[in-house]
Amino acid sequence: MKAAQRNERRTKSKSEQWDLRLYIAGESPKAGVAFSNLKLICEERLKGKYHIRVIDLVKHPHVAREEQILAIPTLVRKIPLPVRNIIGDLSNTEGVLVGLGLA
């Protein structure tokens, strides 16, 4: 599931492409929930303008230090600036929208 979704197609839209990274620790239920929640929100609000990258820290532990990730799952919006962090499984949609400035 994840492999396919990692290769999301990019749109050729002129507006800024959202670079979203979801950090997880192994394929746990929480990770799955977070991803689907994120996908839903993105499809609804940023259709075609986003790119989600899921990074499994179990597979790439050094990234945790580089990106200063503590909580799992953590969503980081790299682009557009400013960088925004949201921790949690993203089940509270309001919170996500506020956090991403999409509210």
Added chain:
Amino acid sequence: MKKREPGSHRHSLPKSPTSIQGLDEITGGGLPKGRPTLVCGGAGCGKTLFAMEFLVRGATQYNDPGVFISFEETEEELTSNVASLGFDLRDLVRRKKIWLEHIHLEQSEIAQSGEYDLEGLFIRIHLAIETIGAKRVVLDTIESLFSELPNPVILRAELRRLFQWLKRKGVTTIITAERGDGTLTRQGLEEYVSDCVILLDHRVTDQSSIRRLRIVKYRGSTHGTNEYPFLIDEDGFSVLPVTSLGLNYFSSLERVSTGIPRLDTMLSGKGYYRASTVLVSGTAGTGKTSIASQFVESACKRGERVLYFTFEESPTQLMRNMRSIGINLEPWVNKGLLQFHATRPTLYGLESHLTTSIKLINKFEPHIVVLDPINAFVMGENQTEVKTMLLRLVDFLKMKRATAFFTNLTSDGDDIENTDVYISSLIDTWLLLRDIEVGGERNRGLYVLKSRGMAHSNQIREFKLTNHGIELLDVYVGSDGVLTGSARLSQETKDAAEQLLRQQEIGRKQFGLERKREAMEAQVMVLRSEFEAEESEALKVIGIEKARNERFSQDKVKMAQSRKGDDHIKATAIRKSRTTNKRS
């Protein structure tokens, strides 16, 4: 996975040594191995330095790689902060002995949506431990997470999980925490970390800052429960060690010379006991430092190391003063056998002094330690504290088998022996110096007030500071006690004169006797010769008389014969009787 040793329920836990001076003694070997230790204290107590020293010493001395997770300071800040302790973190990191990681949440406000856990933290710590094979871990200060993460409930649960996880990994962990108001830690971490809790305290009393450490709890091990003063200086942490719990230190039979031969004689011929405590007390100017210096010089000549703590004079001044009495200490300083350490005692607290002294003693390993004078500590401090400090120092020195030499200034007019009650029980040999005032002058006197374990002289000896050191003079006891100074000199001359007189008298008498004998013998000779003369005279007369008697008898017989008065036979009888008469 940590294995329990068989029968370990009867023994202490396995421990991870800290190599922090004094701490391993207090904890009975170090921190609990494979378990978390909580170190709490207020701001600036030294928690981070403590934890860092544990890690660095573990890496350098025990080959235990360590992970330092800092939640407040960055790696650069940490590196430069501990550089002052002489720890080169950069090098250790490069050699993969230490792993430094700064964990914090970038954003000032973290948005939260839904549930989360702190698996990221676990992953990072796991990576750090696995990469260098760490045996020691520090989390400093994990409580910072409470202000960074929105949900304390989750955080607490995760912390509990973390500490269990660390225990299972078998790493010895130090967790630092800020002191709470009325609680050990602000966030109550002591609930989760309860194997060992150490409290650091830093307060200012009487303008001196005092740092103290206390082991609040140490599960499974005996430990010192008092507050122990500690220091942080350019060598890191130093904690005052537990002094010998029983008074069971080794007693030496070896003796050391006092440096003054006649003083050695007063101490049953050999001097002080090694590793004993010697006190020289006296009023100002009585020569205490001189006696100390002569002792020091003789020790250095034997090749022994001496650590001299001076609290009133600077070392140069002291050495200059001693040169004037022929004691030259400078060459020994240059050779490295004599080390001076000068401080004003009021500059630091008592504990700082003690800790510094102990550190220096451990570094230099002297055979003899001099404190000159110890009463410098009494100013402004209460006597109990001073006594405790001295007691600890003396205990420590006995443990180190070093001879302690103290000087003490007493005030004029005090009952000397009584004012020093606070230390008299610590002292093995006590020399008292006093001025003997007699006939308008003061001379120096010395006597042995006590000397445990040996027969000592009870004579008050006069001594002089000459230009070739201290000299004890002959004892001179006159009719009213010891004579010193010019009284002694005059008495000496008087006695000498009297002795001469007596000699002469004896000579004269002997001569007189001889003469009398000669006279007598002459007289005897005269009498004898007189007697002999008379004797011969008398003998002559006796001879003549006898002869006459003879003739008379003969004539009578002849006459009788010629007159034919008697017959022939009778005449023969008469002749016979005459012969017998003649014979008789």
